[in-house]
Amino acid sequence: MSKPTIYSIAQRCGVSAATVSRAFNRPELVSEPVREQIMAAARELGYQPSSAARGLVTGRAETIGLIVSDITNPFFPLLVRAVQRTAERMGSALMLVDAEESAAAEVAHVARLRSRVDGVIVASPRSSSAALREAARGLPCVLLNRPLRDLSSVICDNTSALFDAGDHLYKHGHRSFALLAGPSASWAAARRSQAIRRWARGRGVELTELGPFRATFKGGRQAGAALLETAATAAFAFDDLTACGVLAELAGRGVAVPGERSVVGCDDVLLAKTVTPSLTTVTAPMDDLGETAVQVLTRQIEAPGGAPEHVRLPGVFVARDSTGPRSGS
Template sequence: MPRVTIYSVAQACGVSSSTVSRAFTRPDLVKDSVRQRILAAAAELGYRPNKSARAIATGRTAMVGLVVPDITNPFMPPLVRAVQRAAGDHDWSVLLVDAEEQSAAEAELISRLHGQVDGLILASPRARSIDLQNAAEDLPCVLMNRVIRGLPSVVCDNGAALAAIGDQLVRDGHRRVALLGGPASSWAAQQRARTVRAWAARAEVVLDELKPYDASFDGGREAGAALLATGTTAAFAFDDVMACGVLAELASRGVAVPGDYSVVGCDDVLLARMVTPSLTTVTAPFGELGRAAVELLRESVAEPEGRPSRVTLPGVPVTRASTGPVAARTP
């Protein structure tokens, strides 16, 4: 079977080959009805645009870089999928780069992507702000779950949701609560800590802050062991993975959840629904986060000198089996 070319599509539509080319590379220059006819003919004939040739002609790669701090963190796969789906709607491919929890390596990884992608989405980066700004210089860049002045960003605001869960803890009789801090370099950990502190002050709850822990199962187990010396009856963990480690450690010490202790996570990854007891947590709108990040990146690519935008999406509280009324404790 002869190879389908741009000339085949042009002949089928009764237009010039240059019009077909513009339909794929500069759709804004082609009348919508004509472009739809070209796309339909291309699909019927099985024509696939040569992205390498298009990159040479337009200076665009049709590729977006997505840098994540740790692909093994359960928060990342649904976020990657959301970005990939949104990018695909605009004929962008996604180049995924994993920093492997090495914040110092993020800037170097970003620098290597220059010339390979049209723009970058940085998901929860841990590197210093100045290093990220320098590494992304002259390359359109959008942050997710991080705010840096001068760069567009998409963030999930968990404040109201965490406060709502805290208020339910108070109604359940909890008056002394622990905050298990996340990684010191994590912007999200800092924001969540501020939120829980503000809630505790308003609710007149005693808050015990424990040292920053790794956002990992092992970090949660370490935190779970430390909880038992605090006299608290409930804890906010930085995220669901840490919360699962807390559950495991408490179970290993014969502490019943929620009978003896209540545990709260954050992000609502799949693990939060699979663990026993299922986690009370905050649901992050992964699909909306991905779509918003891609849209902001498209704006940045089209207008590199445009004013940076910020999109804030609310988290949603979800009450499950890991929280309940405070247990009566014998002296």
């Protein structure tokens, strides 16, 4: 027997297909006994409404797309989880694509998803603003961690948390700092560097800028090596992955952390807690970020052409074991 449809059920219950459809979508329009009979038949036949058919008539795919620049970056899994969970709560499925770090792939994927989703979330896009704008034309779209005037965005702003991080180090007696800058193409990297510079200026402490380094473990090792050539006793790494590289490099050279140098990361990926010493870092509110992104997107979908929304969520400083009092002196 082929897949059950509303017609199989209708026939079996001696009603019309419309009634079956209503029993599912507007149950209050169907009398109780009929509705129950229909539900029973549906369960018995293992009926599942065809989302293609429904999508065709409603014009909604009940699906959203999520494009991540690099799924292997430990930053993303928690985000993916939050997005998926929220989407599901809103009755939508999640289509995930991994751009594998290619800007070109990003926009190509947006194009490919167009016909299958109601809207997309692009996380930490690497593409140019123009390319993004063009790719999203006529498609509800929310950017994550990348502001852009004409498109909605949800960003995590770590400025104040980085100030806290700086103060934390300052209180521990540190007076000479290093800024291990992230990739120059990254909006987040620019923003973080800027925050740290401002903080250092405000505090009147010495700040040595190094980099940019790639946002990878290897890049972190290079950053660590560079750090050792300075007199800085504390360093701000671009993100946790970089920070882990720094830690590894320092450990490899027998430099104690936090004994001789303190290191702070950013993002608070899973890695941060598991590495030794555990990382002092800035926690990004992943759940909120993902949830908010989906909500904003949903609004865009329901009111196409509406004004773009911009949401800013702050990160939170968290002290762990990679920072401590300034060494000996």
